[in-house]
Amino acid sequence: MDNNFVHLCAANVVEVQRVKVLLEENGIFPIIKDEGESARLAGFGSASLMQQLWVAKSYFEKAKSLI
Template sequence: MSDSEYTKIYYGNFILVTRIKDALENSDIIPIIKDEGESQRLAGYASLNQGYQEVFVHNDELEKATTIVERIKAEMESTSS
């Protein structure tokens, strides 16, 4: 079991992560965006995950943030049909 105060709520490409980040911030939730591909590039290593990022939120905001992410995912699925 992890002792982290943050939980990953989404993993995806830069465009979708940006949309989720904006929606979270509009709801007064400050997400943490982790970009392993960029970190590896800066360290001089090749990355297979270039352009993909992870979104984390504080556990106190997890329920509200998960609802927002699910809403955005549903919107994206309805527009791609």
């Protein structure tokens, strides 16, 4: 991941979507990293339902306080 982004949290798909909406309502637009979906699309398959939420470094403290 680009050095301008930092890992905020990892959770199941539903929880990540809830946090994503909360952040977007507060002007923070996160990136969702889903390694399970990437593996599936590449033909490897994965049973992982976990996703990672990344935000720009400049918004990290604000995002952390919101969740």
